Amino acid sequence: MQVIKYAFQQHGDDRGQLVALEEFKDIPFEIKRVYYMYDTSEGVRRGFHAHRNLEQILICIHGSCKILLDNGKEKKVVFLEKPYEGLYVSNDIWREMYDFSSDAVLMVLASDYYNESDYIRNYDDFLETAKNKNK
Numbered sequence: 001m002q003v004i005k006y007a008f009q010q011h012g013d014d015r016g017q018l019v020a021l022e023e024f025k026d027i028p029f030e031i032k033r034v035y036y037m038y039d040t041s042e043g044v045r046r047g048f049h050a051h052r053n054l055e056q057i058l059i060c061i062h063g064s065c066k067i068l069l070d071n072g073k074e075k076k077v078v079f080l081e082k083p084y085e086g087l088y089v090s091n092d093i094w095r096e097m098y099d100f101s102s103d104a105v106l107m108v109l110a111s112d113y114y115n116e117s118d119y120i121r122n123y124d125d126f127l128e129t130a131k132n133k134n135k
């Protein structure tokens with residue numbers, strides 16, 4: 001499985017750093033939604049689903065966390081700790097987020113609006129979908 005991590009351009013000067021993200025330029029899709037999670041309790045693991053169509057970029061803009069990516073055949077863990085790095089997570093990838101530092105803010109740029117029917121929340125259903133896709 002190929003892990004796609006973007007290193008966004010940092011506009012730094014003596015005042016500090018600034019990162020700007022534009023759809024189709026820095027981000028490979030139209031950004032229809034932005035959400036973020038913070039104040040994550042110690043030991044929490046979130047996610048446990050895949051998406052049928054949604055594409056996303058995960059950016060840990062403060063603190064750190066780990067992301068488990070699973071395509072049904074292979075699993076990879078990515079450590080996010082830099083506010084200028086973005087992890088691309090395509091549809092059909094099972095994801096789990098964990099090991100959040102107490103100050104972690106994980107921001108997500110999404111290619112579509114929130115839609116519960118786009119979620120695959122059962123791991124066996126996910127494996128079945130992944131198997132059929134790879135046929």
Ligand code: T46
Nearest residue numbers: 033035037046047048051054056058095097108113114
């Ligand atoms: C994903 C990972 C990385 C909304 O009302 N609108 C939204 O846009 C989102 C994302 C969530 N919600 C509600 C639904 C739940 O009641 O917020 C609550 C927590 O959402 P969820 O349990 O789905 O959160 P995670 O951390 O398990 O997963 C989220 C995204 O849902 C998911 O698309 O890929 O982050």
